[in-house]
Amino acid sequence: xxxxxxxxxxxxxxxxxxxxxxxxxxxxxxxxxxxxxxxxxxxxxxxxxxxxxxxxxxxxxxxxxxx
Amino acid sequence: xxxxxxxxxxxxxxxxxxxxxxxxxxxxxxxxxxxxxxxxxxxxxxxxxxxxxxxxxxxxxxxxxxxxxxxxxxxxxxxxxxxxxxxxxxxxxxxxxxxxxxxxxxxxxxxxxxxxxxxxxxxxxxxxxxxxxxxxxxxxxxxxxxxxxxxxxxxxxxxxxxxxxxxxxxxxxxxxxxxxxxxxxxxxxxxxxxxxxxxxxxxxxxxxxxxxxxxxxxxxxxxxxxxxxxxxxxxxxxxxxxxxxxxxxxxxxxxxxxxxxxxx
Numbered sequence: 001x002x003x004x005x006x007x008x009x010x011x012x013x014x015x016x017x018x019x020x021x022x023x024x025x026x027x028x029x030x031x032x033x034x035x036x037x038x039x040x041x042x043x044x045x046x047x048x049x050x051x052x053x054x055x056x057x058x059x060x061x062x063x064x065x066x067x
Numbered sequence: 068x069x070x071x072x073x074x075x076x077x078x079x080x081x082x083x084x085x086x087x088x089x090x091x092x093x094x095x096x097x098x099x100x101x102x103x104x105x106x107x108x109x110x111x112x113x114x115x116x117x118x119x120x121x122x123x124x125x126x127x128x129x130x131x132x133x134x135x136x137x138x139x140x141x142x143x144x145x146x147x148x149x150x151x152x153x154x155x156x157x158x159x160x161x162x163x164x165x166x167x168x169x170x171x172x173x174x175x176x177x178x179x180x181x182x183x184x185x186x187x188x189x190x191x192x193x194x195x196x197x198x199x200x201x202x203x204x205x206x207x208x209x210x211x212x213x214x215x216x217x218x219x220x221x222x223x224x225x226x227x228x229x230x231x232x233x234x235x236x237x238x239x240x241x242x243x244x245x246x247x248x249x250x251x252x253x254x255x256x257x258x259x260x261x262x263x264x265x266x267x268x269x270x271x272x273x274x275x276x277x278x279x280x281x282x283x284x285x286x287x288x289x290x291x292x293x294x295x296x297x298x299x300x301x302x303x304x305x306x307x308x309x310x311x312x313x314x315x316x317x318x319x320x321x322x323x324x325x326x327x328x329x330x331x
Contacts, residue, residue: 040151047313047314047317048317051256051314051318054256055252055255055256058255058259058260059255061263062255065085
């Protein structure tokens, strides 16, 4: 079985954004549970935060293939 | 098809890599080979234009089915992306751009799941870079038109409420993050999601075939299981495709609203 160490590195690197995205949506669910009428405003903020955290994972996958 | 053939070779399973995205040209115009994703771009543009043209052609007070579908589709983008993000004052100017962008990206992403097409257009990085380049031009042009070149640069690079001692550190960082890296991450986000999703699907389907054909009894059990996983991943991919189209249009709206923001 052949492979590339980059992929193991990328797997490790993806832990960080994974935890981050989990925290973001945990906070979002908390906020909506406490104040359901704020869902509309919280949703776009949550998705923005998700996109920013995901950007790290994406830079990781790009580098995993480039390096 | 060449992927399936390479997976079935007896000397071992060859995991799908970036090479599965190198499709041969369907036909060539001069020296330029026209590949499947290029045709998909045109098809998606035609579909978006055709749908909204047909939906808006015969407008009536009591909408028919087609007009209703068109209105709800447009209304979703208008209310969730335009009005809520850019603000009710000047979101209408950007609605044609945002609505077209959202549905163009959405249809191109869904091509990854639609039978007989089954190739996400934006899994070729160049397509995503072009689209992100367009949005870079749009939000910068909007900001420069509103604030002037220097006002806009100040808005984007000088963070408010920070003491002047920190400016030499923060201004290059903000410049780098807001004006240089932004289009790249915008493009890479779309590209990497489509790329990784397609690789996952190909991996599970060709891997299942290989197990079934080459691994005896264990393979006869594990191969169909891999195909079940492929179907499950397929549904996950539909979710990711819709979400990425939404995120792409949402970030465009946010960048435009950031460029339009008044100085604090």
